[in-house]
Amino acid sequence: MSLCVLALFAVTATGCSEPSAQAETPGLAPRGTTMTTVQPTRLDLANTVSLSGTVTINPVFGIVAPATGEVRYFDVRTPRSTPTGPTRVANVWRSGKAHPVEVPAGAVFAGRLADDRSDVTAGMPVVSAKKIGYGLVADIDSAQAYKISDSLATVQAQIKNGPGPFRCKVLGTIAALPAGTIPDPPAPRPSAVPSGQPSAPPVVEPPSDPQDRIEPSEPTGMRLVCTAPAKVKLINGASATLEVVTARASKVLTLPVEAVAGGQGRGKVDVVQPDGTRETRDVVLGLSDGKVVEIKSGLTGDETVAVPGPNLPPAKAGVEGDPSAPMGEK
Numbered sequence: 001m002s003l004c005v006l007a008l009f010a011v012t013a014t015g016c017s018e019p020s021a022q023a024e025t026p027g028l029a030p031r032g033t034t035m036t037t038v039q040p041t042r043l044d045l046a047n048t049v050s051l052s053g054t055v056t057i058n059p060v061f062g063i064v065a066p067a068t069g070e071v072r073y074f075d076v077r078t079p080r081s082t083p084t085g086p087t088r089v090a091n092v093w094r095s096g097k098a099h100p101v102e103v104p105a106g107a108v109f110a111g112r113l114a115d116d117r118s119d120v121t122a123g124m125p126v127v128s129a130k131k132i133g134y135g136l137v138a139d140i141d142s143a144q145a146y147k148i149s150d151s152l153a154t155v156q157a158q159i160k161n162g163p164g165p166f167r168c169k170v171l172g173t174i175a176a177l178p179a180g181t182i183p184d185p186p187a188p189r190p191s192a193v194p195s196g197q198p199s200a201p202p203v204v205e206p207p208s209d210p211q212d213r214i215e216p217s218e219p220t221g222m223r224l225v226c227t228a229p230a231k232v233k234l235i236n237g238a239s240a241t242l243e244v245v246t247a248r249a250s251k252v253l254t255l256p257v258e259a260v261a262g263g264q265g266r267g268k269v270d271v272v273q274p275d276g277t278r279e280t281r282d283v284v285l286g287l288s289d290g291k292v293v294e295i296k297s298g299l300t301g302d303e304t305v306a307v308p309g310p311n312l313p314p315a316k317a318g319v320e321g322d323p324s325a326p327m328g329e330k
Helices: 002-016 142-148
Strands: 036-038 041-057 060-064 069-073 087-094 097-103 107-112 125-131 134-139 155-159 223-227 239-256 261-263 266-272 278-288 292-297 305-307
Touching: 041 142, 041 278, 041 292, 060 097, 087 107, 087 125, 097 107, 097 125, 134 239, 142 239, 155 223, 223 239, 239 278
Parallel strands: none
Antiparallel strands: 036 305, 041 134, 041 239, 060 125, 069 087, 087 097, 107 125, 134 223, 155 239, 239 292, 261 266, 266 278, 266 305, 278 292
């Protein structure tokens, strides 16, 4: 009898007790918990675009029109040796002034990319050229092209399992090139013979030297071509990585990317107050190297910032910027 009473008492006590708090997931802190804090620091930043390249013999590159106008080509013969100076291959005429188009030293003319006496625009490829010797070639997609088109002054290269990093000098443009064309040599003009005189025997010209014939260039996609310093040993076909610096900033205020929510120039950070509370602030973002991001405005540099950054609420339906909002509504 006593055993039944005790059992009943145990069941009743269990049923009347308050439910225990739900256990937290082991190893995970509650959402919104500040794991650590950082203070903004001033650093030098550089934005880079990384390209996969290959060491290539005699790569083809394009030379653009220096001005908008009418292009007039010269007849160019294949040189007997690698040119040690620039070779003028065309002029672009505008308002009576000639703007020269030249193939740089160490390269040879490889084809015309426009019709003679046609109108061209500044920056348009008008000549293809062939670098004699080794070059580094990296293919470019359209998204990368607009990022690096105005930033080709600084390119660093690293040969896989080889020399580097080293400065790589860019040749020509990154634009895709059509097939280059080589004009046929002009036909010899018959010499005039005075009336009543016997005709002169035809002049037999010696066959042209195959070395004087210029092979037209093949079309290329968008690509970057650059050359290494003379002391760098290159092997044809070796893989390389090319880094193009697209932007630089000196001594700018930065935070770790984990401390910032948002992107595309605007973000939010949580500033930790002396009493431990957090205040979410809007900040304007600048460059980022993937590890830190520039804070252009919104902070003075004396704040303590929570890591990770704030959780951004989802966009509400029907507000501006919400792709699910009906057309015309904001």
